[in-house]
Amino acid sequence: MLVSTVSLAALLPWWRPGSTEPFLDDNGHRLPQSISEKLSVPVNGVLQGMVIRGENTSNPVLLWVHGGPGMPDYPLTQQYPTDLEDLFTVVWWDQRGAALSYASDIPPETMTIEQFIDDTLTVTDYLRDRFDQDQIYLLGHSWGSFIALQAAARSPERFKAYLGMAQTVYQLESEKIAHDYMLAAYKKRRDAGMVRDLERAPVTMSTGTPEAYLKLRDSAMHRLGIGTTHDMTSVITGIFLASWRFRGYTLREKVRLWRGRAFSRSFGLWDQLIRADLRETVPALQIPVYFLEGKYDYTCVTSLARDYFEKLQAPVKGFYVFDNSAHSPLLEEPRAAHRILEHDVLAGATTLADLR
Structure with missing residues (x-):
């Protein structure tokens, strides 16, 4: 009986209900203006999922465009919380084919870079309308930075600023x-x-x-x-096993996470990504730009991001190197990141930047 009880306890994280934790005050009451929900919305013909979290819905919206292809960052937040929900309404969007947005019948011909850029703009419009904000903040991580930066270049009027974490430049x-x-x-x-x-x-x-x-x-x-x-x-212990213990997805959604990762990588997106050089295709942005880079990042090499940043034309530019981070500095050094986003990004300033 004891063995069975221990075994059940070990398996419980796998069968979590996948709900999002509410924001509570000191008395245990839900903050009245807070939001913590998981939902799906139609995006260009495909139902796509997202988690929206923030302490006050009047705060600016931050759309987080994850890496991959097909690998959401949201499951990492159990071990590496960003603690940005006091500054922003943070939207963890699972891209077409990934996790909450995975479906086996997604048309293969829609798994293109152009479609992902268009999806980003459509999700942006949904959030602008829902939260009654003319512009939102856009953050791209790794593969997501390749998509998000192009979305910002294509439609700058939708965005307050662009943030590139582990910015992709020329991946090959x-x-x-x-x-x-x-x-x-x-x-x-x-x-x-x-x-x-x-x-x-x-x-x-x-x-x-x-x-x-x-x-x-x-x-x-x-x-x-x-x-x-x-x-x-x-990656086995840090991502794969950790994802099965993640409380924010149901067991079915965890299965979809890994099916979606395989699905998303079967359409030649990697080959398209590595051959594109953003220094050539996006030489300028019309909105403030912030690059957030890990000193030890060789997944998307920081020296290339620095080179691109120095060439990139933008009205405001801030470059930040996190000395104890690799590929995910907002997750690895959340206090330093919080300070940068609060005092520089929200103010449209670069007082804390390494390069101006």
């Missing part, structure tokens, strides 16, 4: 830099096995990222602390 060049860095690092560690595997799977500007490299990429990066977070040493 980033992968080449990362491969060279990892090869040198593992040689220094005298890890003959990883050195052999990396040497057998070279990344070049002409041939791209071979399948053998992509299979070992996540493991190699996380063992060096240059992957999702600086303290995450394994």
